[in-house]
Amino acid sequence: MAELRVTAVHKSFGEVRALRGVDLTVRSGTLTAVLGPSGSGKTTLLRCIAGFEAVDAGEIRLDGHRIAAPGRTVPPERRRIAVVPQEGALFPHLLVRGNVAYGLDRRARRTGRIESVLALVGLAGFENRMPHHLSGGQQQRVAVARALAPHPPVVLLDEPFSALDAGLRAEVRQDVRSALHSDGATAVLVTHDQAEALSIADEVAVMHDGRIVQSGPPDLVYSAPADPWVADFVGEAVWLPAEMTGGRAHTPLGPMPVVTTGHRPPTRAGEVLLRPEQIEVVAPVAPAAVTATVVRRDFQGHDALLALRLTDGTAVVARIFDPASVHHVIGGEVGLRVRGAARAFSSPHRTP
Numbered sequence: 521m522a523e524l525r526v527t528a529v530h531k532s533f534g535e536v537r538a539l540r541g542v543d544l545t546v547r548s549g550t551l552t553a554v555l556g557p558s559g560s561g562k563t564t565l566l567r568c569i570a571g572f573e574a575v576d577a578g579e580i581r582l583d584g585h586r587i588a589a590p591g592r593t594v595p596p597e598r599r600r601i602a603v604v605p606q607e608g609a610l611f612p613h614l615l616v617r618g619n620v621a622y623g624l625d626r627r628a629r630r631t632g633r634i635e636s637v638l639a640l641v642g643l644a645g646f647e648n649r650m651p652h653h654l655s656g657g658q659q660q661r662v663a664v665a666r667a668l669a670p671h672p673p674v675v676l677l678d679e680p681f682s683a684l685d686a687g688l689r690a691e692v693r694q695d696v697r698s699a700l701h702s703d704g705a706t707a708v709l710v711t712h713d714q715a716e717a718l719s720i721a722d723e724v725a726v727m728h729d730g731r732i733v734q735s736g737p738p739d740l741v742y743s744a745p746a747d748p749w750v751a752d753f754v755g756e757a758v759w760l761p762a763e764m765t766g767g768r769a770h771t772p773l774g775p776m777p778v779v780t781t782g783h784r785p786p787t788r789a790g791e792v793l794l795r796p797e798q799i800e801v802v803a804p805v806a807p808a809a810v811t812a813t814v815v816r817r818d819f820q821g822h823d824a825l826l827a828l829r830l831t832d833g834t835a836v837v838a839r840i841f842d843p844a845s846v847h848h849v850i851g852g853e854v855g856l857r858v859r860g861a862a863r864a865f866s867s868p869h870r871t872p
């Protein structure tokens with residue numbers, strides 16, 4: 521376990537500026553998800569932390585020790601940082617036991633560490649299986665067990681669940697999360713999947729164009745995005761045209777309280793953000809409800825998203841939590857009410 525601190529790191533490949541001043545602190549014993557779209561620099565950052573790439577500027581410290589700076593690159597094997605890749609990490613000719621034992625010295629192999637890390641990832645008793653006798657999810661669990669076995673200061677996970685199907689992915693990631701926590705590991709997980717980042721991480725660091733644009737606990741990043749780009753990338757965003765007067769936003773869904781992100785006041789005529797779960801779907805005749813027409817219904821199992829159009833043409837999306845009991849027909853009329861405050865930004869909204 522160790523604290524990892526990345527400060528003002530730059531990395532270019534020829535003309536491509538992959539990292540443009542990355543700042544990231546990962547506290548000891550916590551899991552941080554680096555979340556960003558394809559090409560934002562996530563893998564490059566992971567490779568710089570692991571020691572597979574040298575940094576052009578800035579520095580990386582592990583428990584206060586400088587492991588990377590221009591002209592100073594501690595080689596990967598001396599960093600002892602463990603990496604769990606997307607798939608194919610296991611040696612196919614070795615038993616599970618041999619795979620997990622790979623980074624352990626003889627003494628550590630005899631202390632029961634192999635059995636205990638396999639138990640942590642839910643594979644107690646699997647020591648004598650061959651990798652090809654395991655499912656994809658079990659193979660990734662072994663890869664995590666192998667990474668944890670030698671007590672590395674940091675574990676890096678590069679989209680480790682992307683090859684698993686959706687049902688299995690949710691189960692494996694929660695088990696891996698609890699294995700990392702139980703072992704007290706400091707971990708960084710790279711993903712482009714916002715649901716995965718929000719569900720698994722203690723902290724989410726959102727990456728855009730080679731920079732970390734926001735980091736914080738998942739609920740804060742979702743409820744108080746730093747800028748409109750983060751709002752769009754992390755979760756569903758509903759943008760409403762708004763006039764600000766008397767500290768309230770006047771929108772096609774009616775007047776509502778507003779909180780502002782940014783140092784400058786929001787522009788007078790602008791847009792405000794709501795999350796779909798802030799829009800309550802009620803009967804068209806309900807008090808204070810604004811009339812809307814149901815355009816589409818996107819059933820997601822435990823909940824559903826309703827795409828709606830207001831009479832002035834504004835498109836909004838509402839999340840309903842009891843989809844089975846709601847009979848909103850496409851083309852039918854409903855009433856909408858807003859819960860809580862809208863969010864305004866001092867920087868303009870742009871599509872990601």
Ligand SMILES: Nc1ncnc2c1ncn2[C@@H]1O[C@H](COP(=O)(O)OP(=O)(O)OP(=O)(O)O)[C@@H](O)[C@H]1O
Binds near residue numbers: 562563565712
């Ligand atoms: N070895 C390399 N040589 C040249 N360009 C590179 C190299 N590695 C990465 N890049 C470029 O750096 C940028 C960041 O790439 P990186 O792989 O770090 O992004 P990413 O966020 O991990 O993307 P993905 O989710 O698609 O893996 C991209 O424009 C990529 O093309």
